[in-house]
Amino acid sequence: RALRETHLAPVPGLNTADDTGRAIAVEISRGCPCQCAFCCEPLVKGRTLRLRDLDVVEAEVKNLLRFGLRYFWFVCSELTFTKEHVLDLAERLIRINRDLDLPIYWRAYFLPVKFNKDEFRILLRSGLMLEQNGPFSDLSNDTLAQMHEPYRVKHALAHIRDLMELNEEPEFAHRKMERWILWSWLANPYATRQSVRETLATFASLGLDLHYDAAEGYPALRVYEGLRNLPEDTPQRTEVVTGDPDTPRSIIHPAFSYSRELLEHFADVDRLHDFLFYAHETLLSRHYRATRDWLGWSLQRPAAEIAALLEPIAPEPIANPPWVDHPELNDYHPRLWYARAHRCWERANRDWMCLRNALEAHGRVQGNAMLAALLHQGFACHHVRWNGPFAELGLLDTDTTLPTASTYDALTRLLPRF
Incomplete structure (x- = not known):
């Protein structure tokens, strides 16, 4: 039977609940000349870059279109070192899309180097989705060098800036990314407390912690036999998935390597995981706004x-x-519930204990949204009265006269005082 992507909207719901991730893989190149410490692809597919004939690629895309498939993942790995090849493919896709009622969209991996803003604009016109809008291990040149990654901090920041600016251009308004997800690797094998501080400080200084809606990253590196460029003592420091050090390392029982300094600092894997979860939710993104209880x-x-x-x-x-704002709040954004919540508050005779009991009858999710609506109004009404203490603590934003919205900024100002 025909395979049709009827589940997809005209623009696939990338990074939303509508995104199924069902992209059809189409190979356009093979091999990678890099030596990134975490990647086994050069070992598997070779370090020699081989390009697939674009006439063949185009024919494959057109054949897939006959079956209603129009959502692709172009591989191999990062398309960083095949720039002219990728741009040529993009021009072909632009021409194909002119004759389609529903256009092609595609995904790929990009390291933050090689493609400039104008070149990314061409890729967007051809259907590239802004998926990897923050791909870096961390923002420390020292660890990037140790990881043998072929870019530096300035490239990562320029990459993010270019994609954010392109996302605001009128040409792409119909497919604007409303939810931004960061992928970073604070706990990479060479991470140190200093590299974590450096990454968080740089990110917050540019306001990026207030722009990203979620952040993801690995707490450790899965160790494969063929990986090179890892710390020398990696084989002795791996944690096998069973928790039993006598379990043989294998595909069935994989092993993982943590940053030695971070693991020693937190003294426990669970505590390191807890910190990384907190950092992803509150220091690298504003995701905590969507999960507050x-x-x-x-x-x-x-x-x-x-x-x-x-x-x-x-x-x-x-x-x-x-x-307050976060795209994942959707129908439970506090402002949508204020009128109903205020009526509930009045019916409770403005008595907190009565209100709390009344909110329980609305269920946890709806009750939480209603209470958030009331509390945020209370915070807004009181903020002028509280400006004195906030000013004394150095927590006021000089531009808005409101308390700083950056969690990282607030923490770094408060911690030295206590």
């Missing part, structure tokens, strides 16, 4: 404190503070 938080606070916080709120809401 306001019901749980309110139960930890004195009832009188919550009542005082909510006391000045009015039926007509004022502007929310700048640390």
Whole structure:
């Protein structure tokens, strides 16, 4: 039977709940000349770069289109070292798309080097999805060099800047990325406490922690036999997946290598994992905004404190503070629930304990959204009164006179004081 991507919208829902990830792999090259410490592809496919005839690639794409397949993943690995080849393919795809009711879209890996902004614009016109919009191990030139990665911090930052600027261009408004996901590797095999600090500081100084909606990364490196350029003691420091050091390392029982310095600092794998989860949620992205448990938080606070916080709120809401928005909130964004939440507050006679009981009847997700709507209004009403303490702690943003929206910025200002 025909395989048709009828599940896809006119623009695939990349990085959204609608994205199925069902891209059809089409090989356009093979081999990689790099020696990245984490990658076994040169060992598997060779370090000699071989290009596939684009006439053959184009014929394969057109054949797949006959079956309704129009969502592709062009491989091999990063397309970084086949620039002219990729740009030639992009021009062919642009021509093909002119005759299609539903255009081709495609994915690929790109290291943050080689392609400039104008060249990426051509790729976007051909259907490239802005998937890898933050691909770097970390933002420390020392560790990038040790990892044998063929780029440096300036390339990673230029790559991110170019893609963010292209995303705002009117030409691509119909397929604008509304949700930005960062992939980074804070805990790469050569990571140190200094490289982590350097990465977080650079990221926050450019406001990128407020731009990314989620961040992902590995806590360790899966160790394959053929990997080179790893720390010399890697074989002695691997953790096998079973937790039993006597288990033979194999494909069935893979082994992982952690950064020695980070593991020694946290003294425990679970504590290192906890830190990385926190860093991804709150220091490299604003994902915590979509997962905050306001019901749980309110139960930890004195009832009188919550009542005082909510006391000045009015039926007509004022502007929310700048640390509320997140695309994953969707139908549960606090502003959508304020009118209903305020009516519930009034029916509870503005009594916090009565309100809390009433919210439980709405279910956890809806109740959390309603409480968030009320609390954010309370924070907004009180922020002027609290400006004094915030100013004394150095937490006010000089441009907005509101407390800084950057979690990293707040932490680095507060920690030296306590």
